[in-house]
Amino acid sequence: KAKESGRNAYRFFNEHMNTDGRRRLQLQNGLRLAIEREELSVHYQPQIDLASGAITGAEALLRWTSREFGEIGPNIFIPLAEQSGLIHAIGEWVLLAACHQAELWRQHYPPGLTVAVNLSAQQFRRGDPVALIKRALAASGLPGELLELEITESMLISEADEVLGMLQRLKALGVRLAIDDFGTGYSSLSYLQRFPIDKLKIDQSFVRHIARNNDDAAIVDTIVQLGRILKLTTIAEGVEELQHASFLRAAGCNEAQGYLFGKPMPAAQFAELLARGDATTAADDSPSQSS
Numbered sequence: 001k002a003k004e005s006g007r008n009a010y011r012f013f014n015e016h017m018n019t020d021g022r023r024r025l026q027l028q029n030g031l032r033l034a035i036e037r038e039e040l041s042v043h044y045q046p047q048i049d050l051a052s053g054a055i056t057g058a059e060a061l062l063r064w065t066s067r068e069f070g071e072i073g074p075n076i077f078i079p080l081a082e083q084s085g086l087i088h089a090i091g092e093w094v095l096l097a098a099c100h101q102a103e104l105w106r107q108h109y110p111p112g113l114t115v116a117v118n119l120s121a122q123q124f125r126r127g128d129p130v131a132l133i134k135r136a137l138a139a140s141g142l143p144g145e146l147l148e149l150e151i152t153e154s155m156l157i158s159e160a161d162e163v164l165g166m167l168q169r170l171k172a173l174g175v176r177l178a179i180d181d182f183g184t185g186y187s188s189l190s191y192l193q194r195f196p197i198d199k200l201k202i203d204q205s206f207v208r209h210i211a212r213n214n215d216d217a218a219i220v221d222t223i224v225q226l227g228r229i230l231k232l233t234t235i236a237e238g239v240e241e242l243q244h245a246s247f248l249r250a251a252g253c254n255e256a257q258g259y260l261f262g263k264p265m266p267a268a269q270f271a272e273l274l275a276r277g278d279a280t281t282a283a284d285d286s287p288s289q290s291s
C-alpha cells in the first residue's frame with residue numbers, strides 16, 4: 001500500500017501521477033472544492049506513554065472523501081495540494097479543526113492532552129507559519145503548549161537560517177516541534193543541536209521489523225539513545241504488535257503510536273477511547289479492541 005512508508009509513498013505517487021496527468025488534474029479540481037463541499041475531515045490517532053500506558057494526545061490526520069472519487073489518501077492528495085498551492089487553505093483548515101478539537105478535550109478530559117498537526121514544507125517556504133499558528137491558537141483558545149507541529153528533516157536543510165528564525169518564533173508561542181519520519185532524511189545530525197526541536201518521531205519503516213531485523217533494532221536503539229542524550233522525547237510510529245511495544249519500552253523509547261493502540265479515528269470515537277482508557281490496557285500488554 002502507498003501509505004506503508006514515506007519512501008514507498010513517494011515512489012507510488014510518481015508512478016501513479018506521472019502516468020496519468022489527466023486524473024491528477026481531475027483530482028486537483030476536486031480538491032479545490034473539497035473544503036466548501038465539506039468533504040475533508042480530521043481523524044485522530046492516539047499517542048501513548050510507554051511507561052504508564054496513558055494516552056498523551058493524538059496526531060491529526062487529514063481525510064478526503066470526495067463525492068466524485070471516493071476516499072483519497074493523504075499520500076495522494078497532499079502532494080497535489082502542495083503543487084497547486086491549495087496546501088495553504090487546506091493546512092489552515094486542518095490546523096484550526098485540530099486546535100478546536102484539542103481545546104474540547106482540554107475542557108472534558110484529564111489535562112495535558114496534546115494534538116500533533118503535520119506541516120508541509122510549502123507552508124514554510126511560501127507561507128507565514130508563525131501568523132498561521134497564532135491565528136489558530138487565538139481562534140480556538142488552545143494553549144500553545146498543547147499543540148505539537150510535525151515537520152520533516154528536509155525542511156531544516158533548505159533555507160536553514162530563515163527556517164531557524166521561524167522555528168524560534170513558533171517556540172515562543174509555546175508550541176512543541178517534532179521531527180516526523182526521523183531517520184529517512186538527511187544524514188547530518190548537526191541540525192538537532194541548532195534547531196529548537198522537542199521530539200523525534202522514529203519512522204515506521206524502522207519499527208516494523210525491530211523484533212526480527214537486527215539492523216532495524218540497532219537503528220531504533222540508537223535513535224532512542226540520541227534522544228536521551230539530546231533531551232528530546234522519542235516516539236515510535238507504526239507500532240502494530242505487542243513485540244514492537246515491548247522492544248521499544250525496553251529500549252527506553254518514551255511514546256508510541258500505531259494500530260496496536262488505535263488506528264486514526266473520528267473525534268467521537270477518540271473521545272470514547274479516552275473515556276474507556278482502552279489504550280492503557282493495550283500498553284500493559286493486552287491488545288486494544290479498537291483496531
Ligand code: C2E
Nearest residue numbers: 003061062074075078094118119120238239240258259264
Ligand atoms: P505521517 O505524518 O508520517 O503519518 C503517519 C501515517 O502512518 C498515517 O498515514 C497513519 O495512518 C499511518 N499509520 C499509523 N499507525 C500505523 C501502523 O501501525 N501501521 C501502518 N502501516 N501505518 C500506520 P496517513 O493518515 O495515510 O497519512 C500519510 C501521510 O500524509 C502522513 O504521514 C503525512 O505526511 C501526510 N498527512 C496526513 N495528514 C496531513 C495534514 O493534515 N497535513 C499535511 N501536510 N500532511 C498530512
Ligand code: MG
Nearest residue numbers: 005006180181
Ligand atoms: Mg510518514
Ligand code: MG
Nearest residue numbers: 059118150180
Ligand atoms: Mg506525522
Ligand code: MG
Nearest residue numbers: 180181201237
Ligand atoms: Mg511519520
